Amino acid sequence: MTLLTKKSLVKVAVGAALFTSAISVVQACSRLIWDTEEHGVFVSRTMDWMVETHPTIDVRAKGISYRGAESGDQVMTWTSKYASILTTFYGKAGIDGFNEAGLAANALYLGEESSGEYNAEKVQLENSRVIPYFLDNFSSVKEALVGIEDIQIQQFAGADGAKLKGHYSLQDSSGDSAILEFIDGHWKIYHGAQYDVLTNSPEFNKHLANWDAKKPTQQSQYSSEFPLAGNVGPAERFVWNKYMLAQLQEPSSIINGLAKIDSSTYKVPLDAANRIVNGKMTGYATQYTLTYNLEQRELNMRYQYGDVYTQFKVDFNKLNDGKNYTLKADEQSNVGDMTSQFKQQNGVMAQYRINSTE
Numbered sequence: 001m002t003l004l005t006k007k008s009l010v011k012v013a014v015g016a017a018l019f020t021s022a023i024s025v026v027q028a029c030s031r032l033i034w035d036t037e038e039h040g041v042f043v044s045r046t047m048d049w050m051v052e053t054h055p056t057i058d059v060r061a062k063g064i065s066y067r068g069a070e071s072g073d074q075v076m077t078w079t080s081k082y083a084s085i086l087t088t089f090y091g092k093a094g095i096d097g098f099n100e101a102g103l104a105a106n107a108l109y110l111g112e113e114s115s116g117e118y119n120a121e122k123v124q125l126e127n128s129r130v131i132p133y134f135l136d137n138f139s140s141v142k143e144a145l146v147g148i149e150d151i152q153i154q155q156f157a158g159a160d161g162a163k164l165k166g167h168y169s170l171q172d173s174s175g176d177s178a179i180l181e182f183i184d185g186h187w188k189i190y191h192g193a194q195y196d197v198l199t200n201s202p203e204f205n206k207h208l209a210n211w212d213a214k215k216p217t218q219q220s221q222y223s224s225e226f227p228l229a230g231n232v233g234p235a236e237r238f239v240w241n242k243y244m245l246a247q248l249q250e251p252s253s254i255i256n257g258l259a260k261i262d263s264s265t266y267k268v269p270l271d272a273a274n275r276i277v278n279g280k281m282t283g284y285a286t287q288y289t290l291t292y293n294l295e296q297r298e299l300n301m302r303y304q305y306g307d308v309y310t311q312f313k314v315d316f317n318k319l320n321d322g323k324n325y326t327l328k329a330d331e332q333s334n335v336g337d338m339t340s341q342f343k344q345q346n347g348v349m350a351q352y353r354i355n356s357t358e
Helices: 005-018 128-137 141-145 204-214 236-247 254-264 348-352
Strands: 030-035 042-049 056-060 065-067 077-079 084-089 093-099 103-109 121-127 151-154 166-170 175-182 186-190 285-293 298-305 308-315 326-329
Touching: 030 166, 030 236, 030 254, 042 093, 042 103, 042 166, 042 254, 065 128, 065 236, 065 348, 077 128, 077 285, 084 128, 084 348, 093 348, 103 128, 103 141, 121 348, 128 141, 128 151, 128 166, 128 298, 128 348, 141 166, 141 175, 141 186, 166 285, 186 204, 186 298, 204 236, 254 285, 254 298
Parallel strands: 121 151
Antiparallel strands: 030 042, 042 285, 056 084, 056 326, 065 077, 084 093, 093 103, 103 166, 166 175, 175 186, 285 298, 298 308
C-alpha cells in the first residue's frame, strides 16, 4: 500500500466519522436579506458543512405532482403552481431557491427541531421537501403561512441514519420575511421584515435576545471600534451579520447590491473551522455561498471547498421554459455564465414525484 493510498483511506475514514457526529457539532450557515429602495430584495446564504454535499442546481417546471413524506395517515401532496430554481443537498433535499413569482426559501441546520408525537390529524411533510413545497405553492410569505399549523414536520435521515434537522426562512420580492421553527411538534413563527438574519442553533428567539443585548444603541457606534464577538459559532455570526447588514448603503446597481450583501455574509474559513476537539468537530467551513436578487432572478454561486474554487451564475429566466434542467454545482469547470451548460433532465425532486415513470 502506498503512502498516498493510506492518506486517502484516512481522509475517507475521518470524513465518515465526522458525518456520524454531525448532530452534535457547531453548525455554521448564515442567511441575510436586504430590501433596497431602487433595486429590490437581495438574498445571500452560506452553506457550511464538513464534507462535500455534492450539490446540484435544479430548474423545476410547474405542473408536476409530488408526495411530501414516505409515511403517515395524511401525507402532503401537491402539484406545483410555480417554476423554480433549487439548490440541493446530498441528492435528497432541497435547501435553497426562489420561484418565478419572487418567493425565496432557505433551510439551515437547527438541532432543536423535533417532530413531537405523531399527530394523525395533521398532514405530514418531510423536512427534506419543505423548501420545494413552499416554492411550488406560494407567491408570497403571507400566502405560505396560511394553514401552516395543520402541517407536521418529519425528519429525513442522512447517510449514517441520523436525523437531519433544520429551521426555515422565507422572503419575497416585497421585502416580507418569516422564520419558521418546528419544535416539540409545534410551529414557532417570526413574521416581519425585521427578521433579516438567520444562523443555526439555538432557537431564533435566543438570537434575538442576544442581539438586543449586544447591538449598538446609537448610529455613531457603527464603527471599526465597536466590539464584536469574533468566533464562528451561530450566536457570534448572528450578531456579526446583523451588525454588518445594518451598515449597507443603497446600491448603485443590482451588481453592486450583490457584491455588497455577499461581502456582508459571514464566511467560515476552511482550516479555521475544521478542528477536532475531544473527538468532535467544533465547526464547519463555508462550502459555498449563494447570492441573488428576487427581481433579476439570476443565481450566483461561489463554491470554495476541497480542490474546487470557482464562481458562476445561472439566469433562471432563460431556463424557465417548461422543462426540467440540472447542473452539478461542485465542478471546477463551472465558471462565468453557466446557463447554457444545464442539462435537460429531472433533478433531485424527481424521486418524490407522484405516478412518475422517470
